[in-house]
Amino acid sequence: MGLRPVDLAREHGLSTQAVRNYEEAGILPPAERTPSGYRVYALRHAAALRAFLALAPAHGHATATAIMRAVNGDAVEEALRLIDGSHAQLAGDRRTLEEVERALHDLVPPSGPEPGTTFIGPLAHRLGVRPATLRTWERAGLVVPGRDPLTGYRVYTPADVRDAQLAHQLRRGGHGLEQIARVLERVRAAGGPEPLRATLREWRDRLTVRGRAMLAGAAALDAYLGCR
CATH class of the missing domain: 1.10.1660.10 (Multidrug-efflux Transporter Regulator; Chain: A; Domain 2)
Known part of the structure; x- marks a missing residue:
């Protein structure tokens, strides 16, 4: 199923430029391209965006970005280490x-x-x-x-x-x-x-609130991992 940047953006009230920026930052995996150069996203890209937007309130923008980059770079253990660090900070x-x-x-x-x-x-x-x-x-x-x-x-x-x-x-x-x-x-x-x-x-x-956000972020990230 092919999705346009506007399809991902509309679900979250974002601009299409924001979606492109997230891809360039490594938060989303690289999109496929049509012969004319237009981006084509898939369901896994939508799941990645949901995961990031759920992780950001729990871990902060920078850490959420690092988590998504690690997952998209097949470094899941590094992503889990970053999540563990946030949980340890919350416990402290x-x-x-x-x-x-x-x-x-x-x-x-x-x-x-x-x-x-x-x-x-x-x-x-x-x-x-x-x-x-x-x-x-x-x-x-x-x-x-x-x-x-x-x-x-x-x-x-x-x-x-x-x-x-x-x-x-x-x-x-x-x-x-x-x-x-x-x-x-x-x-x-x-x-x-x-x-x-x-x-x-x-x-x-x-x-x-942050603890519950971590639960929501974990659920969204698990859903993304399941569709990669």
């Missing part, structure tokens, strides 16, 4: 989300009146870490206290103490300093742990 993101949620849950609320500022020694004692650890976190941008203008001592505000507690919880969960720094940026941008909880719910929803 899910673990990070769970650790952040757990760390927020385990934050110790202040007892008594609102705490004031504190210094590195008392804060290290409170967390059960060495002052050197707090200095390491400071160099990594996790918790950056101000300085007393007269003594030059580090002064930790209540927000700094909160961030140090959260960093401590995440470190105990095995997360790296760069990863923790990104989490704390989210906390500060949200205005504290409580507003962040809504952001975490949105984050979880995005992970669910």
Whole structure:
């Protein structure tokens, strides 16, 4: 069955130029040509386009392109390796989300009146870490206290103490300093742990959407592999 570029394009609301671009990028296998040079596609080309458009939301455009190029180059194992990498990334993101949620849950609320500022020694004692650890976190941008203008001592505000507690919880969960720094940026941008909880719910929803997109992408790719 011969298909024109417009036949493939119409199914997905694409332009015929987009279909030609996908072929040139290796996302679609090469089309047959008529004696006059017109492209003629087959059902497998339609399946390839469906597979790519299903894979892109799950893996991103670049990875989806690499997957299709690998399949069209008879390197199915490489395509599966790329898919495994995306699944591993999603699983890692899910673990990070769970650790952040757990760390927020385990934050110790202040007892008594609102705490004031504190210094590195008392804060290290409170967390059960060495002052050197707090200095390491400071160099990594996790918790950056101000300085007393007269003594030059580090002064930790209540927000700094909160961030140090959260960093401590995440470190105990095995997360790296760069990863923790990104989490704390989210906390500060949200205005504290409580507003962040809504952001975490949105984050979880995005992970669910991506997980389901991976299922759809896998089904479409399997259908394409079956008709090659």
